[in-house]
Amino acid sequence: MIKKRTIVPPIKCQGIKTKLVPWIQAIIPESFNGCWVEPFMGSGVVAFNIRPEKAILSDTNPHLIHFYQAIQNSEITSSTARVFLECEGKKLESSDGEYYYEVRTRFNETGSPLDFLFLNRACFNGMIRFNKKGGFNVPFCRKPTRFAPAYVTKICNQIKSVSEIISYGSYEFRCQSFDETIKMATGDDFIYCDPPYIGRHVDYFNGWDENHEKLLKRCLEETHTKFILSTWHSNDYRENEYLKTLWAEYHCLTREHFYHVGAKEKNRNPMLEALVTNFRAVYSEEPTIAKEQLILLEKGEKYLANKNIEPTWTTPVDSVKV
Numbered sequence: 177m178i179k180k181r182t183i184v185p186p187i188k189c190q191g192i193k194t195k196l197v198p199w200i201q202a203i204i205p206e207s208f209n210g211c212w213v214e215p216f217m218g219s220g221v222v223a224f225n226i227r228p229e230k231a232i233l234s235d236t237n238p239h240l241i242h243f244y245q246a247i248q249n250s251e252i253t254s255s256t257a258r259v260f261l262e263c264e265g266k267k268l269e270s271s272d273g274e275y276y277y278e279v280r281t282r283f284n285e286t287g288s289p290l291d292f293l294f295l296n297r298a299c300f301n302g303m304i305r306f307n308k309k310g311g312f313n314v315p316f317c318r319k320p321t322r323f324a325p326a327y328v329t330k331i332c333n334q335i336k337s338v339s340e341i342i343s344y345g346s347y348e349f350r351c352q353s354f355d356e357t358i359k360m361a362t363g364d365d366f367i368y369c370d371p372p373y374i375g376r377h378v379d380y381f382n383g384w385d386e387n388h389e390k391l392l393k394r395c396l397e398e399t400h401t402k403f404i405l406s407t408w409h410s411n412d413y414r415e416n417e418y419l420k421t422l423w424a425e426y427h428c429l430t431r432e433h434f435y436h437v438g439a440k441e442k443n444r445n446p447m448l449e450a451l452v453t454n455f456r457a458v459y460s461e462e463p464t465i466a467k468e469q470l471i472l473l474e475k476g477e478k479y480l481a482n483k484n485i486e487p488t489w490t491t492p493v494d495s496v497k498v
């Protein structure tokens with residue numbers, strides 16, 4: 177048995193859960209068969225790896241939603257993205273990086289999803305940050321040769337994978353606040369929430385404070401749908417107090433994760449991540465996948481093969497209360 181490869185989406189964002197996907201994936205109840213409801217989709221990495229047949233994916237950042245809608249309606253394909261990135265990448269290189277700021281101005285005027293992709297993959301640390309007027313304001317990563325052929329190919333392959341996943345299922349991308357999305361969930365559905373982390377510095381499209389966190393709890397309580405909430409538990413200096421108060425009645429699993437801020441080793445910040453659930457989770461360390469099934473996946477027969485894949489749960493672990 178070999179480990180299942182995590183699909184990496186073409187868009188990056190702060191707090192992206194690529195590294196936590198196997199953990200989240202491993203505690204989704206086997207009985208889940210409804211709609212995957214994800215009110216804070218960000219890059220979409222969690223949903224695209226779960227690959228549900230039906231999903232409602234939303235976020236208040238319209239650029240994320242427009243980007244995935246553009247993939248869904250084939251306005252963006254791996255080929256159109258390649259032509260665009262190769263052309264814009266050459267201009268970036270010949271201007272010694274100055275062209276980045278031209279694209280940024282253009283994006284802030286037009287909101288083009290391809291410009292969003294360009295900026296997201298050429299900006300400092302793959303950050304998404306806007307000024308008070310809603311203008312994207314992240315500086316250039318200062319690598320004029322950013323869109324080298326191998327990097328363009330990598331991005332185009334990421335678009336291809338995500339586009340296949342979206343076209344397979346019945347996916348709805350909505351630009352709306354979490355409360356509206358959570359209201360759309362019914363009993364058989366499953367909600368995965370990854371809001372901006374309460375009490376920590378964030379630069380998302382919208383801020384996040386105690387009122388948001390309380391509203392989120394109320395909305396989740398009212399749905400009677402199973403949910404997982406991602407949040408932070410503690411770092412070397414402090415703890416997330418809300419786990420002991422607002423979320424105390426739920427189950428909580430934790431795992432250490434390292435966040436990189438900048439390129440230096442000393443900036444690796446260990447953090448204990450938490451998954452809060454309203455069900456008792458039983459999980460294995462990582463779902464595994466049979467070799468022949470993986471070959472099928474790589475041949476593009478992933479959905480057919482995926483149906484037969486039974487992740488193996490090896491280590492039943494009790495959820496712990498905080």
Ligand SMILES: C[S@@+](CC[C@H](N)C(=O)[O-])C[C@H]1O[C@@H](n2cnc3c(N)ncnc32)[C@H](O)[C@@H]1O
Pocket residue numbers: 189190191192193194215216217218219220221222234235236237352353354355370371372373380381382383384
């Ligand atoms: C931690 S990020 C999600 C990351 C995502 N799980 C991933 O792995 O890429 C939080 C997201 O919540 C969105 N957001 C912030 N406030 C929101 C709100 N009130 N309703 C819905 N989405 C919101 C942000 O735009 C951001 O994309």
